Amino acid sequence: MKPRRHRDTEKLAADERGSTRIRNEEIKSAWIRVNLRLVIPFALCLCASVAFVLSSTRAEQRSAPAPPLEGCLKCHDKIEPMHRFGPTATLDKLDNGKDALGLTCTACHGGNPAATAKEEAHVRPRFPREWIREGRFRIPERSGPFLEKESPEFVRFLNPGDLRIAGETCGSSECHSTQTNAVGKSMMTHGAMLWGAALYNNGGFPIKDTNFGESYGVNGAPQSLVQNPQPTAEQKRLKGILSFLDPLPRWEISQPGNILRVFERGGKRRLETGLPDKDEDPGKPDKGLSARGLGTAQRTDPVYLGLQKTRLLDPTLNFLGTNDHPGDYRSSGCTACHVIYANDRDVRHSAFYSSAGNLGRSQSADVSIPKTESGHPIKHQLTSRIPTSQCMICHMHPGENMVASYMGLTWWDNETDGDKMYPAQQHDPSQSEEERKLNSNPEAASLRGLWSEQEFLDQTGTREFNAQLKRTQFADFHGHG
Template structure:
């Protein structure tokens, strides 16, 4: 009781003390408030105080700062009555908020309209000047470049683009003891829906007291294609069957398109499959194998669902179901609490896995481990890119272009320290806009694509999503499906969506979800009033989808054929990785001295060039990933592959199986050199194979580049562009007659010197290369080619409106294309760019050689005359085929170079090899 009285007395004294200086009787509250405001407890904004006494004149703004300590007033100048406003108080009392006018919309583009695609390379450095270095192009244009680029490149390669809590949700660590947990204590529970004992899925003996006995009968990956029917199939039999029919498992497109191109099977033959179903043949075929089968086993079939990934950065992955649902990072490092995995990682030698010297030993490196021992349906893009790279959609989506295999330009000691991903160095280009906004592959490509209910016919793609599914058209909005609560299918769809930690409680019965072109519900995209909202399956981020119907159409969208007859990617794809002319050299014995200075990316050849030589190359159909290496059967011989040319700016147009104009891409243009005869003499010298139908084995397929941007390519990238129409480079010679080309191919096993890798069709629409599937995909015909090359009044009008819309006044007044007067003057000041050596394959010496190009003599007077009379000179008709050799154009193929390395210029009247054109000889295009 005494203690309670003491505390009460202390509180009373304290309260009296604090009230004395602030609330003493007679104190004017306003004396401590020089601004004349008091605060209302129920609102946050200040209210004017109400002091007692007569009303005072309101104080001006300057009076708040002119507080005088005494009553003295400043001396005032004599001010006449006319200079004073008549009613100052009224003006101050009636003051109201000023309405800010709306900002004027911009008409021009500036740097603020374009996001920095290298923000991840730049890192968190706020001041970009600290990481940028100035540079100057050949024609004098200044630019900024990243300084120590290798550190930024490695950081880019390391970044996974996801957070653990988003893709896994709640993580439960098993801290049990005894049995398997004696070694694996702390391991993560693989899923809240898979609360099984370890031996239920992995086998083994949990009661054994020694490691060999405990691991007897152990299955490290029960979800592999071999083990999935026995383990996963107990509960997920339908999923296991569907994944076994997917193109990722059967590899039907890879096998049958390649075999058709090499003449090993007709197009209408029953297709081969790694997991054959009805009306399919097993692969490999029985009986005598074709040469293409050795190529497929050692090269192409490294990428299918049951093939292990090489032990190098970017390629760490599991097989079967775990190839998707068990996440690996690019460096293969695990963050699992499993004591056994952490002990193995800690005992390994610490080294930078992203350096080339580590990646070049991918068959003898230790294996990588999954990020966590946990399944997920929130699969990040990096997981897809463990397989979908190789200058395909995965690398394009990230803005990466793999550099081609070429002789090293630096010593091996320096090259070995360079960072690589998938065994390659990369150029950094602009990524896809969807990637830049934070979307991942599965935000567009849903599970029904990977595991379709109905398998696509023949060799067609299984892709279901289309751009118009989400963005609609200028006249139509996307289609949706109402989720009815009483519908059994709705309950099934909601249950499936709730397995993703980022979709729980975001989609409910009564919502309208989007359906794709195959009428498959996309449960992460729902309608919200007049908008469509996408919730990323990997990040949970909310994305408002822009609808074309709600956007004022651009000039290009006002052309009906652009909307109705073209794929969106034909214009909106900013670039596409192109690989032209695949030279395949088959050798009987391993000759490292020829290739030791090359930056090859094939994991088997890299391993052997590092000194770990073995007989033949690994058969990826039999390869198995072991803790310390990759093992498998060996196939006799060695296949070396080199592309003659690579780039990203040349996009060729054609028609796809949907009847729409799209991008066509070579997959691949084969040129085979066979050195595997008993005497080592070449039985083939850079010969294109022939199909059984008699066509060239130069295969093209339709393609949708994953480099979509809001800013499209220019109109001239297709119109008035011979290259885009499939006619080849206008500065080179080209084939005018398909009959003579095919005769040379069939009777002499070669191509004419005038042939170009990028020419797929003649001016009159005769195909020179093979588009697959036949009768579904084709190059442009003569009518379409002529329409692209003509400059009709309609095209001129649309082009003018487009340039005016883009606010490009200089382009509207130009006299030449693509060079304006200022650019031409700058080129004349800087001079000609240095010549680059051309790379040719010398069959006699079985190696690539460099040939210095020469510039042909050009009569400038004729060009000046042509420029001065370009408006009045009539168009010249195409010269006869016999006169083609008289042009000063470039020859791309010349087999004489194969005979003698020292002979750089033939002694005949033929043209020099690959001269770079003089800028003055560029053809004039009418704007």
């Protein structure tokens, strides 16, 4: 009987569970019916709310005014975008005042974007007499280190790629920080190769490793470059990594590299600086020891003086090009390479840029830039398609002749076909003529040569001029005259 009672108990339990499930299903069904009555109106309200929000957002977007264009575009609305290529677009014209990277004029150049008058929009130089001629802004010829005396704001306005300001423009965190940091320490900037070789080889400095290089801080003052972390002895020996580079000391405080030169022949009396002695033996200047010791009177080292006066490696990337001859038109810093100037009409050297000529003139669509004035880039645009002629602006000295040799060129020897390069009758220039000519071309032979005159130099290297030469041919560019 127990098993039967057990089965009856199980059946009863099963009936109870079944009844429970039925009741639960009935409750769920009722709950769904009740909640459907609540859910449907709620969903309709939610949809209506979303539609209202979207409609309001679109209305706000339609009613919100577009951001105002910068005042620069009042004059420069036709100018090319500085960055033509961007991540999503390629632009031949500005897009709502922005280039392909979304940068506006003042994002790079600074200035006052809200101003519409030039006097208020442009950054004023500290020395307006040097930059403004006949009421117009113009980059002066042979500006040299003059740019270092200007404010950082003006340097940025003139050239955002200048190394004094490139850390805030080209080298910002979103852009080319690695490249900007590297170029500030490159040989093209500090020029330590020439200074080190000249000083050591001529006895001006006793250490063979270069200790001096050219670099300037944001305020324009000379600065030292320090390697961090410091290189190991093996890195110095095998890779030539330097610990530091200091600015070149002023030549007035330099001391002769060889003290024994005081015993050379010549010199009866101690001379005062700048006052020659008419009774001194010709060709034998006084080299005697100054009564006040080394570094005084005339007891200074000629190598330091020569480096600072002849400036054989100038202009480095720290400065603008001299902008006075074909082959000398360029900017400074990053834009010295990446913004192209017209310097050479030879298609083998300039490729498709050759059609722009060799006088450093603009072909920009910007009507505010004069097209008959030298010293402007071909276009207001960065590029990585850099022609050989752009490299030659700097790499044209005897010590760095590799680019000239690559082009099949070398320096003229001042003699070959000289009958076409010198006047029939020797001309002895006046002192004022000497100053003018040497400022343009620091070469003594140019004082008596025809190539010291700009009109003659403009035709030198043309097909017509080269056709009359028998033994040599001149290039279409004449860096440093």
